[in-house]
Amino acid sequence: MAKRDDNHSTGDRADLRTQAEFVELGYACNPISKDYGEDFFVVMHDKVSKIIEPFRIFVQSKGTTIPEDVPSDWTEYIDPLTVRQWILGSDLVVVVRRNIETREARYTIPEIDYSYWDIYSHCTGGKDVPIRCRIPFEASTPHELVWHARVRHYMRLFALTLKDESEWKDVPGYKLYLLELFLRMGLLSEDESYHFLKGR
Known part of the structure; x- marks a missing residue:
């Protein structure tokens, strides 16, 4: 008999709540049906012209139900080749960890925490990479991430040209x-x- 365990339910609830925070501010979220490390991506648009902008934010959403009185360091351990993809990719990747019990959420941007050379030994040794979600995910966070992605996109264009x-x-x-x-x-x-x- 097919069963749905608590981990799947927790992950789905965390994912939907994070998507809802982007949607609430007017951004479009697209779930990824074939998950290779990201759960959904966010499409941005210029607020005045409404023109869709040529960059995306990819989000890896993690959920937990750790009680409030149990300490947590907000760390996820991720396959090194997935982290390598996040660091080298042309779009911004954000990892969000959300506690369903306490409603607290935190995030990190892997490419800020690690360079490719930082995780090289993990890739060659097959060791998972510790990704610590240390920044509080608040109501203003989606806007802040959009601006981060926007500036990052143009900085890359500057470097190319x-x-x-x-x-x-x-x-x-x-x-x-x-x-x-x-x-x-x-x-x-x-x-x-x-x-x-x-x-x-």
Whole structure:
């Protein structure tokens, strides 16, 4: 007879609550049917133009039911090749651990905690990597993660184009990406953008 154990129920409840916190702030969440390390991804859009932005946040959701009086260090042990994928991937990955009993949640961004070389011995030795979810996941966290992903995306574009001499309408490629980020952040208006591009 097929059975559904408590771990599956706890994991599903934690996953749905984390998704709901993104959805509550207007972001779209897409569950991943074939799980290779992430449970869902978040699609972002510009708040003014409503245009979908070209980056994603992938979320690995973990659930626990540890009672409040039992100490926890909020650590998950993850397969090293999965962590390697998170660190080297082009999209941001976040690990969220949620206590169903206490309603507390914490998260971490693996690529900040580890470089590929930090986990090399884990990959060659087959040892799981300790991922400590140390940052409180609060009501504002989805917005903060979206901004982190947005800046990360543009920084990667800058790195790809900074030494590139190619131009579009006589403007270096990196300035176009920088302009788009400044407009998103509200640091420049559409009128000011012309002077930014030409003042080089």
